[in-house]
Amino acid sequence: MIAGARRQIYGAAAKPPSGRGLICMADFCVYFLYRAALVLIIALPLGAVFALGEFLGFLAWMALPNYRRLAxxxxxxxxxxxxxxTQKGRLVRRHFQRLGANLLSGMKLNSMPLPEVAALVATEGVDDVHRHLRAGRPVVLALSHxxxxxxxxxxxxxxxGYAPLSTVYQKLGNRRIDDFVRQQRARFGVELFDRSEGFKEAIGLxxxxxxxxxxxxxxxxDHGLW
Structure with a gap:
């Protein structure tokens, strides 16, 4: 009876969070830090963001010897x-710096109005793409990182914008960041296809x-041709 009364008064001991709960908490913390960093990046001019990205890329070059050797x-x-x-070493270092600069600049550009973004871009071969799309022929852009x-x-x-547009993407490990990035990528009407779900819808487009x-x-x- 005494033990039962104690259980009623104090309740059962709280269970420690499960492994899945800890992962969710960690994902949320990473997402919070990501959004906080994004606020800072959006507030800075694009040139400053590019310079900051180059600096962070340089730090990554110093801190990641395995990736440095791979590059x-x-x-x-x-x-x-x-x-x-010496030239190869310099090229690898510049690669890390430009990778950081492009990563942060992409986050900044995602927050800018489309006309401002377009003013920063020079294009070649656009007329050829227009000709195919207006003739009803599909176009595949083979891009690279x-x-x-x-x-x-x-x-x-x-x-x-007059044609159906889409891209195939790889889902990010953090669900919250993945949802946010997908919204940013699709905000101007580009349809996103998760590559893990196959290419049926992409082929239909x-x-x-x-x-x-x-x-x-x-x-x-493992089942790809490339």
Missing amino acids: RRNVQIAFGDETTG LGNWELFAQILPHYF LRSGGMIGILSDQHAG
């Missing part, structure tokens, strides 16, 4: 004996005469 190996495969070791690849989802509606952008250097999975 160096890729540069060696690409250039062989055409460049010296070079430059500010996030810009494509923002700028395509400015030039080709192409058959309707639309355009789709695909990052061709992504891993296509």
Whole structure:
């Protein structure tokens, strides 16, 4: 009876959070930090954001030796004996810096009005794309992780808004960040297809005469052709 009364007064001992609960808490903390950093990035001029990204990329180059060696190996495969070791090392460092600059600049550009973004972009071959789309022929843009690849989802509606537009993306590990990034990418009307869900809908969009952008250097999975 005494033990029962104690249970009624004090209640059962609180259970520690489960592993899944801890992961959700960690994801929320990361999302909170991401949004806080985004507020700072949006408040800064684009040039300052680019410089900050280069600085953070330099820190990443210093702090991530495994990725630095991976980049160096890729540069060696690409250039062989055409460049010296010093030139290869400089190229790897600049790659990290530009990667950071483009990452942060993409976050800034996502918050800017479309006309302001378009004013920063020079294009080539747009007339050829217009000719195919207006003739009802689908267009596939084979893109790569070079430059500010996030810009494509923002700028395509400015030039080709009359046609169905889409892109294939890879879902991010943090659900909250993934939802937010998807909203940013789709805010001008670009439809997003999760590559893990197959390509049936993407093929349907192409058959309707639309355009789709695909990052061709992504891993296509064990059943892919690339």
